[in-house]
Each structure stands twice: as C-alpha cells, then as structure tokens.
Amino acid sequence: MNKKVTAVFDIGKTNKKFFLFDKDFKEVHKEYISFDEIEDEDGHPTENLPALQSWLKNVFNRILKAEEFEVKAINFSTYGASLVHIDENGNPLTPLYNYTKPLPQQIVNSFFETYGPREDFLKTTGCSDLSMLNSGLQLYWLKKEHPEVYKKIKYSLHLPQYLSYIFTGIPLSEYTSIGCHTALWDYVKKDYHSWVYQEGFNKILPPIVSTETSVNMNYNGTRIKIGVGIHDSSAALLPYVRSIKKKFVLVSTGTWSIVFNPFTEQPIATEVDGNEAINYMRINGKPVKATRLFLGNEYKLQVKKLDEAFGVADDYHRHVKFDYDLYSKITDNFKHTFKWESIEAETMPLETIMNFENYQHAYHQLMTELVLLQIESIKKAIGSDAISGIYVDGGFSDNDVYIKLLAHHFRDKKLRTTDSSLGSALGAAIAISDAKLNSKFLKKNYALKKHVPFIVS
Structure with missing residues (x-):
C-alpha cells in the first residue's frame, strides 16, 4: 500500500x-x-x-x-x-x-x-x-x-x-x-x-x-x-509556536545567530543603529521581533586563529567541554581580550591579547566574550515582554560551553535545545496541515533537551 x-x-x-x-x-x-x-x-x-x-x-x-x-x-x-x-x-x-x-x-x-x-x-x-x-x-x-x-x-x-x-x-x-x-x-x-x-x-x-492557504487542484491527473509557500525563518519558527504553550524566544544559531520573539507586545525595534534589530512576521500577520548577531562567522574566524596559535587540529574546538574552574578564573578578574573581525562592539580591545595558558583557557575566554554579546542580543529581543523559556537550535545547540554559559546567565528562564536539520521544511509541511501539535512534538521530532544552570560554588 x-x-x-x-x-x-x-x-x-x-x-x-x-x-x-x-x-x-x-x-x-x-x-x-x-x-x-x-x-x-x-x-x-x-x-x-x-x-x-x-x-x-x-x-x-x-x-x-x-x-x-x-x-x-x-x-x-x-x-x-x-x-x-x-x-x-x-x-x-x-x-x-x-x-x-x-x-x-x-x-x-x-x-x-x-x-x-x-x-x-x-x-x-x-x-x-x-x-x-x-x-x-x-x-x-x-x-x-x-x-x-x-x-x-x-x-x-x-x-x-x-x-x-x-x-x-x-x-x-x-x-x-x-x-x-x-x-x-x-x-x-x-x-x-x-x-x-x-x-x-x-x-x-x-x-x-x-x-496556511492552499489551492486544491488537479495536477497532472492527481488531486x-x-x-x-513560506519564508524559511518563519517556517523554522512555526513548529515551536504550534507546540509550546508558554511564551518563549527561539535562538536560531549558525553563521548568523537570530533571536526570534513571536510574542512581542512592542514589535517595532527602537534600536535601529548597528543593523541588529529586524522584524519578521508570523503566518497570521502578527509581528515577530528579531535581533541578529554574526556569531557563527566570528566564532569561525577566531577559532581558526586559536587553532594556529596552539597548533591543534581543525576540529579540536568541537571537543572542549565546560570547565567551571576555568570560567571562575576568567570571571574573577574579567577583561575583554578579543578584537572582533566581523562584529562591532564598544567593549573590544584595539588588538587581541593572546595571554593564555593553553587552548582550553583561550577557548573559554572566547566563548565567555561571545556569549556576553549573545546575552545582549537575547535581551533586546525579549525587551519588556514576559518570556519564560529560551530554545536554542542550529550549530551552537551542541556547544557545551555556549549552552552552559547561557543557562547560567538566564537562570530565571527554562533553557532547552533542539536538533532539527529539517527546521524550515518541517515548518512548511505543518503550515498546510490541519494537524494539532502538542508539547510532546518537539521531544519526538526535535530531540528536545532540558538544561539546568551549573551550581555556583
């Protein structure tokens, strides 16, 4: 059959x-x-x-x-x-x-x-x-x-x-x-x-x-x-909107890290400087406030420099796990040390200061500084809205250091990661279906994982 x-x-x-x-x-x-x-x-x-x-x-x-x-x-x-x-x-x-x-x-x-x-x-x-x-x-x-x-x-x-x-x-x-x-x-x-x-x-x-409109027609003899059609970013957001009851933001990470707030009460961005605030639209015409950060691009550029400086393999960074002692050491006397190549930030030094004991130390410093930028981007997308959850998908969803730092900084919100290479395609399929999605949909289809903040000693 x-x-x-x-x-x-x-x-x-x-x-x-x-x-x-x-x-x-x-x-x-x-x-x-x-x-x-x-x-x-x-x-x-x-x-x-x-x-x-x-x-x-x-x-x-x-x-x-x-x-x-x-x-x-x-x-x-x-x-x-x-x-x-x-x-x-x-x-x-x-x-x-x-x-x-x-x-x-x-x-x-x-x-x-x-x-x-x-x-x-x-x-x-x-x-x-x-x-x-x-x-x-x-x-x-x-x-x-x-x-x-x-x-x-x-x-x-x-x-x-x-x-x-x-x-x-x-x-x-x-x-x-x-x-x-x-x-x-x-x-x-x-x-x-x-x-x-x-x-x-x-x-x-x-x-x-x-x-959600569709045209019923006879195409080449088949009904x-x-x-x-649907814009890909809005399509990727749709399964979350349909299956999650509480208000959330979605952090879609990759070359660009885009934070979507589909529950905004104040859709029009007031921060038009810096090119980081933009609007999208939900399938029913409601606004989605979004901020963007050239996170993945900057990460790639800086990791390449670290690889060369410490003589490690290209994929070494993928295996670095979060180290609380290193993070504690970095934050005890915190200083910005990385000069970004593709991101403008007032806090960055004129030149990168490579004063690290080893690769793990340098990588934790890099991720601490990048996540600080990500936090600002998320806060701008949330604005004054009462948001209870943060969902992260895309390339950084399995980056242990990134996720643990985000969970730490947003201790008052539930942090979840999802894994779906199908994002926008699945959203397009859902858009024209009559199916009702429930809270188990993300767990079944998106490998949903919960993350709790680390304990501060």
Whole structure:
C-alpha cells in the first residue's frame, strides 16, 4: 500500500532540498542538489532560476509516478528578500536579483528624500537598514533604473510564492514573505506602507492570503493540495509556536545567530543603529521581533586563529567541554581580550591579547566574550515582554560551553535545545496541515533537551 505524504521543496541559497513527510511529520524521503550561480546583466552572481524551475518540475513529476508514495500536498520554503517579476504570460522578466547586490547610493538617497526621515521609516517598517536585502527597494530600483522592464511587470512575486505559482498558475502574496525586512509593510498600520501605494506597487503585488492557504487542484491527473509557500525563518519558527504553550524566544544559531520573539507586545525595534534589530512576521500577520548577531562567522574566524596559535587540529574546538574552574578564573578578574573581525562592539580591545595558558583557557575566554554579546542580543529581543523559556537550535545547540554559559546567565528562564536539520521544511509541511501539535512534538521530532544552570560554588 502506498504511503500518503506531504512534499516540501526547501530552497536555500546553496542547497536545494526536497522532502517527503508522512502523517506524523517523519521524513520518509529526501533529495539534495546545488546549482552553480549565473550572472545578472551587471555581472553579479545570482540564482539559476531556469535550472531551479526545471529541477522542481522534474523531481515532482517523478515522485508523482513513484508507486510507493501518494502525494496529498506540496509546499515551498525559501530564503527571502527575493522577487520574481513576471510578464502577462507568466514568464520572468529579469534575473532573480541577489540580495547581496549593491544598491546604488543615489537610489537610497532619492528614496529618503521622498519618503524620509530615515529613522522613522526604518522603525515603522521593522528594517535595520535599506539595501537589496529589502525586496521593496529592489522594486524601487527597478522602476527608477530600468523603467522599460518595470512597465512590462504584471506581477512581482516573492520567491516562495513564485515556486507555488509554477505549479498553480495563481499569483498570490502571503504574510511571512511580506514581513521579512522588505520595507514594504507598515507594522503600525498593519498594511502596506503608504510609499508602496504612492509608487503604485500595490497594483503588481498579488492579493495577500494567509500562509496556511492552499489551492486544491488537479495536477497532472492527481488531486493535490498546493501551498502558497513560506519564508524559511518563519517556517523554522512555526513548529515551536504550534507546540509550546508558554511564551518563549527561539535562538536560531549558525553563521548568523537570530533571536526570534513571536510574542512581542512592542514589535517595532527602537534600536535601529548597528543593523541588529529586524522584524519578521508570523503566518497570521502578527509581528515577530528579531535581533541578529554574526556569531557563527566570528566564532569561525577566531577559532581558526586559536587553532594556529596552539597548533591543534581543525576540529579540536568541537571537543572542549565546560570547565567551571576555568570560567571562575576568567570571571574573577574579567577583561575583554578579543578584537572582533566581523562584529562591532564598544567593549573590544584595539588588538587581541593572546595571554593564555593553553587552548582550553583561550577557548573559554572566547566563548565567555561571545556569549556576553549573545546575552545582549537575547535581551533586546525579549525587551519588556514576559518570556519564560529560551530554545536554542542550529550549530551552537551542541556547544557545551555556549549552552552552559547561557543557562547560567538566564537562570530565571527554562533553557532547552533542539536538533532539527529539517527546521524550515518541517515548518512548511505543518503550515498546510490541519494537524494539532502538542508539547510532546518537539521531544519526538526535535530531540528536545532540558538544561539546568551549573551550581555556583
């Protein structure tokens, strides 16, 4: 008997993944692929959209023919800050511009001359700065710099919704893509910002629907429920929101460490300096206050220096366990000793002071200083909200020193770690399901672990 499954395409900047989940959200099939980037008209690297589109269709058509599976639903999770502009025939008019592409300064200046003052605008839209990372600015740039292309646009679709459009032919918008630092949304009015209407962009942005919306249709002879897609960060947050009763923040760690507060009473960031405060959106349009820290990137740079200084193997740092005596020694007469390369901090010295007895001593000092930055980032995300729990996932969730220091500093909150490489894909599957999740879901699917603070002697 064939297994009923939900299919999910989870599209990252590097890896493109395809999953099948059973009714209990257990992974029963997965495929990975990556494509070489192509260049846009300015020579800037960008996603190979034609190759991606071809792969999506080929994989899905093959799975539909597979005898062991019966696909009941499909959804899409992708990175944000990316728009696909289509003409009246549904064909893309431009490359999928990369959000790392530099935005001409005259465009930014022109924008604020018309829609400033800058600080008020950034607070209202939940953005920390304006660049191609704000998909609304990509539209503004296109209209000003390439008016002949802009005139041909029938619809501008966020990437998750474009992938859904490939299968349904129905152009739609949804909250999580609109709300991820796009500069399009006014978090005070809970509508597109007035500048969007003044520029006429509301005419080419498709109707907004809930992220839980799905289209029931006959696809290649099979009756399937097709989701409208979801932004990957909001997708990764969804299983937590659905299964945890008490208010919490999620610390999603990796190259960037992003702290999500989905229960904020004050969504608009007041700290617009330093580029660390941004807003996201839940699937129902409610705001998510977030702060970000270039934690994993800085960790990688500093650990490499420690490896070279002490002549240890590249993976030595993975095996360092928390040592209370070392930590106590460091904090008895605490001084900041590391100069960061990719993080701005007032507390750092002009140069790194390598005055350590051994690798363990240096590593504990490094982690103590990095965790102090993480604590500030978490506190900013929490603000004045009554948060009782902290969940940590991603690369640092199994770093013993990091977790013990966090548990120590937030002794008044319950600290939990989870382990799920499926994060955003699983969230996309849950978004279009009718399943009710309970508190045991994270334990069963995410290897949930409790952590208690160490005893201070």
